Amino acid sequence: MASICFYFQVHQPFRLRHYTVFDQTHDYFDEFKNSSICRKVARKCYLPTNRLLLDLIKKHDGKFKISFSITGVLLEQLEKYAPEVLSTFDALAQTGCVEFIGETYYHSLSFLYSKNEFKEQILKHSQMIEKYFGQIPQVFRNTELIYNNELAKTISEMGRFKGVITEGADHILGHRSPNFLYQPPGCGDLKLLLKNYSLSDDIAFRFSNKAWNEYPLMAEKFANWVNKVNGTGYVVNLFMDYETFGEHQWEETGIFDFMRQLPEEVLKHPDNNFMTPTQVAETYEASDVVDVPHVISWADTERDLSAWLGNAMQSNALHDLYKLEKNIKESRDVDILNDWRKMQTSDHFYYMCTKYFADGDVHKYFNPYDSPYDSYINFMNALGNLKHRCKGEVPKKTVHSQIETALKV
């Protein structure tokens, strides 16, 4: 048996506007940029792909299944800028073939800094999903697939989830295959679904790469690769950004045609089917325990945190941000709380990454800033203003002593 489990990550951050040290207003986010990007992605990806998937579900009479993880910050933006997308997601939800996965509402790194904040954001997200789609998430994925034993334990203790999704990193699996189900140590029934990064990346990254020796990738060829899993595993976890369709891989690459053909090709083999993550967790038994003492993620070849925490600026910005938690929450001001939380979205720290900056690769492509330094300066200026607000102070001219306290890490 080979069950294909599709999970698409659907997310857009609230990008900050250009905010200098001289700015004193409380609007930190770039309405114009965020709305235009949201509408552009809706037009190029969300709307056409939702339509395609809905057609496929109807065509295959319930045999084609998928799942989404949609962040709270994107749902807020869709509501504001592209409400028509929400109704197409709702139409998908109504088919019964679509599962919505749980995550932190703000697509944040809160797990690394504050367990309380982490749990609050998971609950807030869960409520949002229930409100829009009438489902309560039963499988969890953490931002950037960040994971370790402790995360599994925290999720297990929350008692809401049947499984956790993370990266099938080679160094945690060793000789084992991601095409089985696993278990974290000491977490009862909690299942671990691991991304088959090789097959996932064939679609998400390599699909349009003409230098790739498998180019062009056709649905039939891909289905054959899936067929080979039969007998050596029972689930193929294909996890990718939803923007793969129409945005990272443009329509001209044939990505939509590929997807249109795929279910039919996969279902030609009688032992293949499609499942959602909860179905996978309920259907299959865990074959082994995977021990992950150190933090992993999906990112880059290192599969570690260095894309968000790799330099002094990133760690300083994150520490300063989470240091405010107590003050923010004591201020009992919803606007302040929401602004603080929107600033937790991992993208802000990804923009500050200096790792591959000079080489101009994928990091640059998603970056609205000219340089990681500009993004850090902008973030810290906005954070400085927020800090004053939650102290109940109107930031006059920034006084030097206040700057000093701001610097203490």
Added chain:
Amino acid sequence: MLGWEFPPFISGGLGTACYGLTKAMSKQGINVTFVLPKSVVGQNGSHVKMLSPADVSKTGTSTRAVTDFETLKIATEMERVKILKIASPLTPYQTPQEYKHIQENKHNIDEIIREKRLLLDETWSFDASNLEVSTDYSGDMFKEIHRYAAAAARLALNEQFDVIHAHDWMTYPAGMAVSALTGKPLVVHVHATEFDRSGEHVNQAIYDIERKGMHAADKIIAVSYLTRNIIISRYAVSGDKVEVVYNGVEKNGDAVNPVKQVGIKSDEKIVLFLGRITMQKGPEYFLAAAKKVLEVMENVKFVMAGNGDMMHRIISMAAEMGIGSNVLFTGFLRGEDVRRVYELADLYVMPSVSEPFGIAPLEALNNDVPVLISKQSGVAEVLTHVLKVDFWDINEMANKIIAVLKYPPLQMTLKEHGNFEVRKLRWEDAAQKCEKVYNEVLVGTV
């Protein structure tokens, strides 16, 4: 190679660039004869021992080319670089030997010199009305250029070389003359154009010399794409003739200098401007940004190291703005003093209005000082781990200066990555690219 300055007798980046480039070429086995025009004051450089004119006894009677030039002693590092200095004005008469030599070359040097004079006079007749147009350059400078061209042409007959490489407009007439005389290909190296130096108020005479030199050249080397674009659009040169060769930077004791600890210094922060205080370098934008910074932060000193025609104006401007006590002027610094000022600085700012390349930021990075440069500089094309700003955007300049002073992690990351990045900009690569250009022009002449 025809140049106008060479360390330690420098007033800007040109001499530094010629030094770095020739040193790297020497290592690559290229023989360079470097011709310097000026009578310069004697002083010992680090690699090249130079003799002042006073040390050399001139024969006076002899007019043979050899005695018109001083041969300077070269240290082993630059063993393939021969530096010749034209020490005396052109003599009107030739010796019979030399005349014979010229005949063999089927050229008449006097004719060439006359042509050169005409060419210069065409655009620069030495009358009073024209002199007034340009107050920056004395008429004497043009005479010197002319003299240099003539002397270089005579010198060329006694030297073995394959390519003529002329640095900036002052040596273009010489390059053209030598090329016409010997038939060797001419490469002109554009470190700056008249538009960089004077904005839109160009000196027509200089522009004409530049334009003639560029058009006469077989290939043009530009120090950045910014400069390449100016050459193409302002001098009507075809793009396939212009190659970009970025400058490099000399490594100086990088490993010896321990990285400064952030935050343990006295509470005073220092922001550095180092360069000529002249329109091109944007000193008034630096001042305007300084004023903005001081509105928000105390204990910041703005150090302006350099000389220039705008110095007095800038000093009084600082006073008028009420920030006089926070802006310090050091005058022109060299050697150890430059090192010391870098050691004190928290940030180096280059707000240039127009900067063809800009070697100074590389030196700042080399000295572990983070850098803020204007987007209107050629060096912005090669540096990524620096802060960049439009020179006219005072607000953003101040915003970034404050950020560096306020957030130690920013300063730290800029230093770390910047210092690493600057090591990748090597004169060896520049020399190799120049050699490639040489080979191209040589193929053309064969």
